[in-house]
Amino acid sequence: MSVPTVIIHRDADVLAKAVAARLITRLVDDQAAKGSASLVLTGGTVGIATLAEISASPARDAVDWRNLDIWWGDERFLPSGDSERNETGARKALLDNVDVDPARVHVMRGPDSGMTAEESAEAYAEELRRASRPEDHGPAPSFDVLMLGMGPDGHVASLFPGMPALYDTRPAVAVHGSPKPPPTRITLSLPVIQGAREVWVIAAGEEKSAAVRLALSESGTMQVPAAGARGRQRTLFLLDRAAASKIPASLGRISSP
Numbered sequence: 001m002s003v004p005t006v007i008i009h010r011d012a013d014v015l016a017k018a019v020a021a022r023l024i025t026r027l028v029d030d031q032a033a034k035g036s037a038s039l040v041l042t043g044g045t046v047g048i049a050t051l052a053e054i055s056a057s058p059a060r061d062a063v064d065w066r067n068l069d070i071w072w073g074d075e076r077f078l079p080s081g082d083s084e085r086n087e088t089g090a091r092k093a094l095l096d097n098v099d100v101d102p103a104r105v106h107v108m109r110g111p112d113s114g115m116t117a118e119e120s121a122e123a124y125a126e127e128l129r130r131a132s133r134p135e136d137h138g139p140a141p142s143f144d145v146l147m148l149g150m151g152p153d154g155h156v157a158s159l160f161p162g163m164p165a166l167y168d169t170r171p172a173v174a175v176h177g178s179p180k181p182p183p184t185r186i187t188l189s190l191p192v193i194q195g196a197r198e199v200w201v202i203a204a205g206e207e208k209s210a211a212v213r214l215a216l217s218e219s220g221t222m223q224v225p226a227a228g229a230r231g232r233q234r235t236l237f238l239l240d241r242a243a244a245s246k247i248p249a250s251l252g253r254i255s256s257p
């Protein structure tokens, strides 16, 4: 697993714009190199703000949106179209504005599918297995970029401190009793997150600063799941100054004056 690189931006607005620019460039490079790309989206304030900045970017259509596989790191177990679903936020912010291939938008199904949360998680795990290639060496694709928001408690995706999903090695699992509403969710497991080529943890705000410090130290992943948010080739912690306020200055490069 890769050692995190910390990049610090002035505030949440610059952070979202900078991550959007970084992602557009990354997807263009991967599509140029491989003919396609794969991206895992996150919910949360900064995650969705980043998608909105991509949508507003003049460079947006440098990405070949038809040649992009889109997945989610987690989803609230709510009916399709529910405003609280991460999918709904992503569609409104970006996906409805670009020419994605619907067959390559891999949604975590909600209760309106007729499935329980466990059945939906297993269905997603099966979809991940089907998309995995021999060179991925695991039950899920080695995603080019896996984006994660992070909670004040150090959760990423819907992997919350001390909860059973953190110990689960299946590719996708159901979560009950989430401390962050709604209580029932679907999440990728830690091994699948760690199988991604690049993991980008995106966090803004003072309330995240203690968790950021723990996530960048030798904390255990059971106590601080973000401490396990590491990519195979590269890990970025993309922060605003407030979220970075408790880490040693030596660790972060401030990118925005």
Ligand SMILES: O=C(O)[C@H](O)[C@@H](O)[C@H](O)[C@H](O)COP(=O)(O)O
Pocket (backbone or CB within 6 Å): 042, 043, 044, 045, 046, 047, 074, 075, 076, 086, 148, 149, 150, 151, 155, 156, 157, 158, 180
């Ligand atoms: O479904 C979710 O809620 C997210 O996937 C979750 O992991 C989120 O990214 C963090 O809680 C950060 O959220 P904020 O950026 O809104 O603080």
